[in-house]
Amino acid sequence: MTDLQPVVDEIYEALKPRLGEGRVADYIPQLAHVDPKKFGMAVVDVEGRVFRAGDSDEPFSIQSISKVFTLTLALGKHGEAIWNRVGREPSGSSFNSIVQLEHEGGKPRNPFINAGAIAVSDLILAGHTPREAIGEIVRFVRFLADDETIAIDPAVARSEQATGFRNFALANFMRSFGILTHPVEHVLGVYFHQCAIAMTCTQLARSGLFLAAAGHNPITGHLVVSKQRARRINALMLTCGHYDGSGDFAYRVGLPGKSGVGGGILAVAPGKASVAVWAPGLNENGNSLVGSLALEMLANRTGWSVFGQ
Known part of the structure; x- marks a missing residue:
């Protein structure tokens, strides 16, 4: 080249x-x-x-770029079964839209909008504590980049947690439809931390x-x-x-x-x-x-x- x-x-x-x-x-x-x-x-x-x-x-x-890595991880853990919980179609709506979720029975359109990525975080959480799931995501990104210095920015994670009201709404909505199987606070703890990777x-x-x-x-x-x-x-x-x-x-x-x-x-x-x-x-x-x-x-x-x- x-x-x-x-x-x-x-x-x-x-x-x-x-x-x-x-x-x-x-x-x-x-x-x-x-x-x-x-x-x-x-x-x-x-x-x-x-x-x-x-x-x-x-x-x-990196915020939502992390969704590529968590999708890759979830596919490795659960295979094609993840598509029972999240779709593969373009959304045509805002990344944090709740209207589409209600219209489609709580199943997010794709894994890259917020609702879809939150559903993927729930899949990664299976069998883990939130701390273990976050650690797994960080280790995977370090493995991909071949760089052990990559870390989460704790100030950004706190900032997301403090202002993530729309994400809490999306997660609770999906939990009501059975798309999420873990406590909302645990799932969002994973999600906010993956987005705060620097x-x-x-x-x-x-x-x-x-x-x-x-x-x-x-x-x-x-x-x-x-x-x-x-x-x-x-x-x-x-x-x-x-x-x-x-x-x-x-x-x-x-x-x-x-x-x-x-x-x-x-x-x-x-x-x-x-x-x-x-x-x-x-x-x-x-x-x-x-x-x-x-x-x-x-x-x-x-x-x-x-x-x-």
Whole structure:
């Protein structure tokens, strides 16, 4: 594969005038303090080479990007049975909508909206205390990134717990339909802590590399999931990874991706590379505004869109 550093540098320089655009997720108080002009980008190719620019080694709150990792864990524990509790369809609604849940009998549309990820947390909790389940998630992310320094930001976790009223409503609603089987406080304890994992763009890109390399981590040699499961996780990321902005992201970028309201996006170019970007300002759908632009530029310059050049 060619040297991508000039491409990454060019994207960073082109976007410098736009840093700070969008709105930081101030409804989680701890995230409101983040400098909106931050920008990081890291590309890790399937040969393990790393290309980066900007604040690529500054940790940030990965938030909903963690849902990719918890989905992978839950599939490993329960297999295809998880689809009895959560769907695989795009939501077309806000990531924290309760209206759709009521209309569909408490079964969340997909594992990447809040309700779906809370249901996945319930599955991971099976047979564990909340502390054990949280530890399992952190160990899994460290394994994927091959980095033992990755940790949860306790201030962000507390901030989420203190302001997560909508998530408590979603969880109680699902519990009433039997979708959740554990106490709501335990499930949300797991969910809030997974969202509060802090990672750098470099760590995040490394952790997603197994999805670009047919389920293998080419750096460590570990088999993470089967080729078929990697393909299916990528499919869900493409169709559901950006909430009600997923169609637009597929149209503009054409890569499987998962965003988080901390301003990060993990994107996968199957067979090529894993990419992480971070720019805290969000667009109207809750996805990183400048981060999405960076990925669109990368896809255009490399021809990596899964729909062809």
